[in-house]
Amino acid sequence: MDFPATIEDFYSNLDVPESCYLGKRLFKKHFYDNGQLTATDKKAFKEDIESIEWKYTLKPSTINIQSFEDDPHEYLEVALIQVTLSSDKRHLRIAEVIQKAIPYPVVIVFSCGSSIALNAGLKRISRADSNKMVIEDCLDTGWIPLESPEVWQNSFLDDLQIKNLSFQNFFQFYQDIAERITAYNCAVHTGSYSLAPSEGESVDRGEALKELARLERKLTELRNKLKKEKNLGDQVQLNTKSKQIKDRMDAIKAVI
Missing domain, CATH: 1.20.5 (Single alpha-helices involved in coiled-coils or other helix-helix interfaces)
Structure with missing residues (x-):
């Protein structure tokens, strides 16, 4: 990716097949009705969100990746949603609400000015209620300045391309996204982006x-x-x- 870059450059680099494009606007009311929002959540949605767009739907009919189901997991498709914000202060709270409201794998691309943040939620079927999904872990990159990224941030963005992810099934596909966000968060501390830990080390x-x-x-x-x-x-x-x-x-x- 060439820098300075824009959100359009980010999507161009991601290179999601056009067959997956949806471009559907989502209204805040959807999340008010489908989530248990606190007063603070509603305040963040009302004051910070400019727009929510369901940008892409990746499913077997739109991309050559198979669905995946086992006892705790149900990865039938993956949604990519863009949330445009006027303020970057409460995006984690907003991400949690969206991840809880949509009962399958979602990648959220937050956009605020010339910066983006990526969020993924690892989900499984609830043991108490098989009709509900619970979030095992929520992963977030924090804000990445597209106009002036660090070298390791640039490496992450270049690595985050559809062609670099597993096409075995949607579970592996989403795990690859999660792995890259985890690697990014390690690079925040080390200053070097790598999908694997230091050579010779075995670490979670x-x-x-x-x-x-x-x-x-x-x-x-x-x-x-x-x-x-x-x-x-x-x-x-x-x-x-x-x-x-x-x-x-x-x-x-x-x-x-």
């Missing part, structure tokens, strides 16, 4: 990212305490704990 990248997020929250908490602490001995202890957490984070970053 998803769990490693969750642990990094937990450690980051803990480190922020310790730093806030340090700012308020007057006792020299307690300051030393807090600094020591902070150093231990930073060392642990560096060790995780070295293997993802």
Whole structure:
């Protein structure tokens, strides 16, 4: 992809077959009626969303990929939805509402100004109610500036092309998208985009990212305490704990 780029360049690079194009507008009322929105959710939808478009439907009749069903999973098709925002502050909350409201695999492309964010929700059939889907994990890239991406962001965008994904079935296809978003989120920490962990390492990248997020929250908490602490001995202890957490984070970053 050449930069500076636009949302149109992103779709051109993605290269979804024209046979999958739907271009159907979705109204906010659809999500009000089909989701349990809190007052905060409704506020985000009302104030932040400019438009929602069901851009592509990938299914066996529109692309050469087969549906997939087993005991916990039902991947009959994949929808790609574009959400254009006026503010980028609450896109994760909006993504959660949309993912919960649509009971099959969805890729959401958020657009705000010249930046995009990609969101995927790994779903399975509810054990309590076979007519419902639950989200096992929600993956999100955060905002990517199309006009001036970092080298590793550019590598991710170039890798995210339909031709690079599995055509075995829609489960594998969607897993490949999730794998690339996970690799992207690892690159946020390492500065290098790669589909595989560091050579010779065996690590669950998803769990490693969750642990990094937990450690980051803990480190922020310790730093806030340090700012308020007057006792020299307690300051030393807090600094020591902070150093231990930073060392642990560096060790995780070295293997993802």
